[in-house]
Amino acid sequence: MKLPVLLPKRLTILLISLFFISACNPYERPLTVAAAPWPNFEFLFLAKELNYLPQSQYSLFELPSSTSVIQAFQTGKLDVAFLSLDEVLTLVALGIDLKIVSVIDQSSGGDALLVKPEIKTLEQLKWRSIGYENKAAGALLLDEVFTLSGLNNQTVQLFEVKQSEAKDAYMQGNIDALIVREPEKQQLIQLGAREILNSRLLQQRITHLVVVRKDILVSKEAQVTDLLKRFYKAHEYYLDNEKDALTTIAVRLQIYPYLLEESFKGTRFIEPKDALMRLSGSPSNVELQAAQLSKFMTQKNMLGKIPSDFKSIISTRILERVIYE
Known part of the structure; x- marks a missing residue:
């Protein structure tokens, strides 16, 4: 999308x-x-x-x-x-x-993967949609998601969503997870999104x-x-x-x-x-x-x-x- x-x-x-x-x-x-x-x-x-x-x-x-x-x-x-x-x-x-x-x-947590409230684990993203901007920060976090969960780009649906579009994408409800950065991150959390992984885990800062x-x-x-x-x-x-x-x-x-x-x-x-x-x-x-x-x-x-x-x-x-x- x-x-x-x-x-x-x-x-x-x-x-x-x-x-x-x-x-x-x-x-x-x-x-x-x-x-x-x-x-x-x-x-x-x-x-x-x-x-x-x-x-x-x-x-x-x-x-x-x-x-x-x-x-x-x-x-x-x-x-x-x-x-x-x-x-x-x-x-x-x-x-x-x-x-x-x-x-x-x-970034020490300022970039993060946020999910819908009903998603509790990374594994629950299987067959679901993830929106991210096709840049290194998003790709690094996505790689971490795949490493920790065993998922890959064949078992999730990937869509490009720019940072400036993230709030609208979440509110429309068509995306299950979004990789976002501050200050959009805090705004989505206020809308009910859950933070499940962030940039503190990345070896490549x-x-x-x-x-x-x-x-x-x-x-x-x-x-x-x-x-x-x-x-x-x-x-x-x-x-x-x-x-x-x-x-x-x-x-x-x-x-x-x-x-x-x-x-x-x-x-x-x-x-x-x-x-x-x-x-x-x-x-x-x-x-x-x-x-x-x-x-x-x-x-x-x-x-x-x-x-x-x-x-x-x-x-x-x-x-x-x-x-x-």
């Missing part, structure tokens, strides 16, 4: 906005930055709400799905994107010249990153550095003023603050010094993850030909400036 695909309203707004931005003098053009809904990406938008990011220097867009972010980055509409590692590898395989400049977090177009990193290094400084400043505000920060974010996302608080529990935020360590070394932690994940994605026919030198897509320069300047 593939749900109808419509041009998302926020993506339409992004494309219209970027048309006018592109008419500006390139030296005056603000940095264009986008992310899809995910708990720790919200500090980017919290920074905007707190007036840490001047509109004259930064244009921020929260798009309905990471697929929309990938498409906008691929076509040159974005300078900076917040994405998962598998999504970054997809862009690299498409020939996009980019640099990973920070590691934001790892789902990691989220910040990437920058290589030419932008060269020409606007100071601006990119300032973006991350203010992102981390917003995270510090959250730590010091959790109730106020949750309320501010929840109002923008139109969800209850207590659900947002639960969403954050499914992630492990990575502080700048730890992120720098993960990007440093030969090979670095991120290089090793990229090599392992690219192999998995290639086996699943999710990735085209990709360079094996992952060190070439990593830059520690921005984090060094964030930490030491």
Whole structure:
């Protein structure tokens, strides 16, 4: 069951906005930055709400799905994107010249398999339907389901359901199980779905990153550095003023603050010094993850030909400036 695909309203707004931005003098053009809904990406938008990011220097867009972010980055509409590692590898395989400049977090339960209330075990999914987005996170969790239950793609029905469509798919009642991520996960649990497996069980961690177009990193290094400084400043505000920060974010996302608080529990935020360590070394932690994940994605026919030198897509320069300047 593939749900109808419509041009998302926020993506339409992004494309219209970027048309006018592109008419500006390139030296005056603000940095264009986008992310899809995910708990720790919200500090980017919290920074905007707190007036840490001047509109004259930064244009921020929260798009309905990471697929929309990938498409906008691929076509040159974005300078900076917040994405998962598998999504970054997809862009690299498409020939996009980019640099990973920070590691934001790892999913620690934030991605999960949710089932209808009457389903109590993984084995009860036999001959039933599972909806998931055909990306590495979904594929990793699906593999774990098959490993633990003895099921396979011949004994369950698999359907592609995008994250932005998950709530509607569950409410229609046509899908028995869904692989989803936060904050959709909490919303489905409120509707009665049961969590039966999550990303804490995965050996291959789902990691989220910040990437920058290589030419932008060269020409606007100071601006990119300032973006991350203010992102981390917003995270510090959250730590010091959790109730106020949750309320501010929840109002923008139109969800209850207590659900947002639960969403954050499914992630492990990575502080700048730890992120720098993960990007440093030969090979670095991120290089090793990229090599392992690219192999998995290639086996699943999710990735085209990709360079094996992952060190070439990593830059520690921005984090060094964030930490030491």
